[in-house]
Amino acid sequence: MKFTLNSFTPYDLRAKLGEQLNPEVAYAIGRAYALTQKAKKVCVGGDIRLSSEELKNALARGLAEAGCEVLDLGLTGTEEIYFATVHYKLDGGIQVTASHNPINYNGMKFVGPNSIPIGMANGLQDIKESAEQYLNHPSENLSGTQIAAIRSESCLAEYIQHILKFISLDKLHPMRLLMNAGNGAAGHIIDAIEKEFQNKNVPVEFIKINNEPDGKFPKGIPNPLLHSCRAETSQAVIDNNCDLGIAWDGDCDRCFFFDNKGDFIEGYFIVGLLAEAFLKHDPNQTILQDPRLTWNTIDIVNENGGQCFKSKTGHAFIKKDMRERDAVYGGEMSAHHYFRDFFYCDSGMIPWLLIIELLSSKEADLHELLHQRIALFPNPGELNFTISHKDEAIKSIEQYFRDQGDALIIEYFDGLNIEFKDWRFSLRCSNTEPLVRLNIETRANQGLLKNKLALIQSLLDKWI
Known part of the structure; x- marks a missing residue:
């Protein structure tokens, strides 16, 4: 055989x-x-x-x-x-x-x-x-x-020098960072950056936990996208009075953020912050984002004079689109962040460097900064529904809203996207599991978010 x-x-x-x-x-x-x-x-x-x-x-x-x-x-x-x-x-x-x-x-x-x-x-x-x-x-x-x-x-030394070129070290304000490598591959890079900061008298202090690599993963496989993997980082931020918490996945190509109150920050809002970080340096830049949640990023890009385009999710699509549009940055809400000056590749180290530089320039804490953005475009995060007949379920949702007649946009772009004046949502099929993934957001209206979320859940429940 x-x-x-x-x-x-x-x-x-x-x-x-x-x-x-x-x-x-x-x-x-x-x-x-x-x-x-x-x-x-x-x-x-x-x-x-x-x-x-x-x-x-x-x-x-x-x-x-x-x-x-x-x-x-x-x-x-x-x-x-x-x-x-x-x-x-x-x-x-x-x-x-x-x-x-x-x-x-x-x-x-x-x-x-x-x-x-x-x-x-x-x-x-x-x-x-x-x-x-x-x-x-x-x-x-x-x-x-x-x-x-x-x-x-x-080429660790050369790599460190390359990623540090994304920011101006002399512009960093005093800051304390909680770094959780999750016993994965991030620890040696964190150590090398810390040493470089110390050599150049950068006033940023690292509080490191789970920094030693350990293939037995005594705290579990590091994946801060899971709620169960967040508590230790959150508590350590609070206990150590840190300005920011950063945690990595196993191969450290994704990093995840916690604000100064220990609250986990959804990747969607990090995309907006990173877009702003680049546009502060040069407003004549192109930003790419995935189509699941978009309004916050579009709003920030427009405010800062840039151009914003959608790309299908997945690194092969976004890297190709970035090359074609000469985009300086592309971000996915799943915490993959791509950079033109890093060969259009994703990095789990460049994002937090850009964030601490942005915080220094704004002289604001991360909780204060993001609380305003989250209030403007509230969303519950990505929700998953176990549905065997995924395509049929999504088609039925599309037809329901076509019949209602008040949608401004109904389109298929990496899933079904429907947009109204004050709210929008995306439905996508998982490529590997019997799951339909829902993302929904409103314009500064928590009540509307709650109502529309309940409506879509009731429509999907018929297919479960």
């Missing part, structure tokens, strides 16, 4: 450890990457999961035995792979990570030259098929291919 690698997604590999991902599979993927991408030199790195080192080594061996020189960066956050690929002018990079997936999972993220993501549409399908071919016929050899070198390398 033919063996099939069925754990590839449209953009990466996520798999339960075992048959679908083990050192043999990692070796085959490395071999396939080198052959299909015609890569001569790539970098590899891995997160802190207990399986990552063994998988990374097998991946590197597969690359090398297919004639591709390998720079092994060791323990890395995903964005360090993005940086190294460009810094060393490589043919690509691969990060071994499962991000926020359960502890018995791992995976890989792939980029090509200039850290352009490799997905099914531009090479990942070829890698998958080539790896399957080898796994089904492992006796096939690479006659005449010279085994390339694998060598350890680090």
